[in-house]
Amino acid sequence: MSEYLIKNVAVLGGTPTDLLLRDGVIADPADAPADAEVIDASGLIALPGLVDLHTHLREPGREDAETVETGTRAAALGGFTAVHAMANTEPVADTAGVVEQVWRLGREAGYCDVYPVGAVTVGLDGERLAELGAMADSAARVRVFSDDGRCVSDAVLMRRALEYVKAFDGVVAQHAQEPRLTVDAQMNEGELSGRLGLAGWPAVAEEAIIARDVLLAQHVGSRLHVCHVSTSGSVELIRWAKGKGVDVTAEACPHHLLLTDELAATYDPIYKVNPPLRSAADVAALQEGLADGTIDIVATDHAPHPHEDKDCEWAAAAFGMLGLETALSIVQQTMVDPGRLDWAGVAERMSYAPARIGRVSDRHGRPVQVGEPANVVLYDPGARRTIEPSESASLSRNTPYRGMELPGRVVATFLRGKATVLDGKLA
Numbered sequence: 001m002s003e004y005l006i007k008n009v010a011v012l013g014g015t016p017t018d019l020l021l022r023d024g025v026i027a028d029p030a031d032a033p034a035d036a037e038v039i040d041a042s043g044l045i046a047l048p049g050l051v052d053l054h055t056h057l058r059e060p061g062r063e064d065a066e067t068v069e070t071g072t073r074a075a076a077l078g079g080f081t082a083v084h085a086m087a088n089t090e091p092v093a094d095t096a097g098v099v100e101q102v103w104r105l106g107r108e109a110g111y112c113d114v115y116p117v118g119a120v121t122v123g124l125d126g127e128r129l130a131e132l133g134a135m136a137d138s139a140a141r142v143r144v145f146s147d148d149g150r151c152v153s154d155a156v157l158m159r160r161a162l163e164y165v166k167a168f169d170g171v172v173a174q175h176a177q178e179p180r181l182t183v184d185a186q187m188n189e190g191e192l193s194g195r196l197g198l199a200g201w202p203a204v205a206e207e208a209i210i211a212r213d214v215l216l217a218q219h220v221g222s223r224l225h226v227c228h229v230s231t232s233g234s235v236e237l238i239r240w241a242k243g244k245g246v247d248v249t250a251e252a253c254p255h256h257l258l259l260t261d262e263l264a265a266t267y268d269p270i271y272k273v274n275p276p277l278r279s280a281a282d283v284a285a286l287q288e289g290l291a292d293g294t295i296d297i298v299a300t301d302h303a304p305h306p307h308e309d310k311d312c313e314w315a316a317a318a319f320g321m322l323g324l325e326t327a328l329s330i331v332q333q334t335m336v337d338p339g340r341l342d343w344a345g346v347a348e349r350m351s352y353a354p355a356r357i358g359r360v361s362d363r364h365g366r367p368v369q370v371g372e373p374a375n376v377v378l379y380d381p382g383a384r385r386t387i388e389p390s391e392s393a394s395l396s397r398n399t400p401y402r403g404m405e406l407p408g409r410v411v412a413t414f415l416r417g418k419a420t421v422l423d424g425k426l427a
C-alpha cells in the first residue's frame with residue numbers, strides 16, 4: 001500500500017500542516033520515507049472521512065437503481081468513508097442473513113465501510129418486530145434500526161422497539177410520517193399544493209410522530225434518532241425534548257437545507273421527495289437548528305431511482321433524490337459560506353456525530369491527528385463545479401442539482417490510508 005505525505009493541508013480549515021498516511025493510520029510526517037507519494041495540498045482542507053447515517057444502496061433487489069458497489073463509489077467521491085445502508089431493500093434487511101450480505105458486499109467493493117441498518121418490523125410491514133437481536137449479534141453488528149420509507153406508526157410497536165434496542169445499545173431511527181395524515185400526499189401542504197392541485201403532506205404529520213416518539217423514548221429511557229427533519233415545528237419539538245434531557249438525536253438532509261416547495265410548481269418529479277421540500281421558513285429553521293446543535297447531523301437520504309421511476313408525471317413518480325456526491329458542497333453553500341458553521345462544525349455534523357449515533361466511533365469519526373485511523377478527505381472549498389448527472393458514479397441520475405454551480409470539490413478520499421479518490425476521480 002502506498003504511503004502518502006500530504007503537504008500544507010489545513011486540518012479543519014486551520015493552519016496548514018503536513019500529514020503522513022502510513023499503514024492505515026495517520027503518522028508523524030517526520031517519519032515519511034523517501035518514496036512516499038507526495039500530495040501538494042496547498043489551499044485544501046482536511047476533514048475526517050464523512051459518515052452518512054442514511055443511505056439507500058438498493059441492493060439486494062433493485063440493482064437497476066444502485067448496487068452496493070456503485071453507491072459506495074458515489075460515497076467515496078463525496079468524501080464518505082462510511083455509510084449506513086437503509087433496510088428497505090428487496091428482500092428487506094430484517095434478518096441476520098440479509099444484513100450480513102450487505103455488509104459483505106461493502107467489504108468486497110472496498111470503497112467505503114457499509115454498516116447495514118436493520119428493519120424494525122418484519123418486511124417493514126409495521127406489524128411485528130424483526131429479529132433485532134440476531135441482527136445486532138451478526139457479523140454486521142447492527143446498531144441502527146429503521147423502517148425508513150415507512151413510519152413505525154403503531155405506538156406499542158415503537159415502544160417495544162425502543163425497549164428492545166437498549167439491550168445492545170442500539171437506536172431506533174424513525175421516518176416520522178403519520179400515515180393517515182399523508183394518504184396519497186405529494187408535496188408540502190400549503191397554499192401552493194392547493195394551487196397546483198397536488199395532495200398535501202402537512203407538517204403536523206411529521207411533528208405529531210416526533211412529539212409522540214420523544215415522549216416514548218423518555219418514558220422507556222431509550223435512544224431515538226429522527227430521520228430527515230423537515231419542518232420548523234419539528235426543530236422546536238426536538239429542542240424542547242433535548243431541554244428535557246430526552247436521549248434524542250436528529251438529522252437534516254442537504255436538499256432540505258437548500259431547496260423549497262416552490263420547485264414543485266415546475267411539476268418536475270426530480271423535486272419529489274419524502275418528506276417533501278418545505279417552505280423557506282422551514283429551510284431557515286433547519287439551518288438554524290443545525291447551527292445551534294438541535295439538529296445533530298447532516299445525512300444524505302441518498303435515494304437512487306432509475307429513469308423510468310422519475311421520468312413520468314409527478315403523481316406517479318417515486319420519492320427521492322441522489323445526495324452522496326453533492327452533500328458537502330450543499331453544506332458549504334448553505335452553512336459554511338454564510339458563516340453559520342466553520343469546518344470544525346462540519347466535521348462534527350458530518351463525521352464525529354453520525355459515527356457516535358451509529359456506534360462506529362471506534363473506527364470512524366475520529367480526529368485528524370497522529371495515531372488515528374487514516375480516514376481523511378481532502379477538499380478544495382475554493383473550487384466551483386457545475387453538476388452534470390452523467391458524471392455521477394451512481395447508477396441513477398435523479399439529482400435535483402443538475403446544471404447548478406456549487407462550491408467545493410472533493411480532491412481525495414482515504415479509507416484506512418488507501419486512496420479511494422485521487423485528483424477528484426475514483427482511484
Ligand SMILES: [Zn+2]
Nearest residue numbers: 148149175227
Ligand atoms: Zn425516510
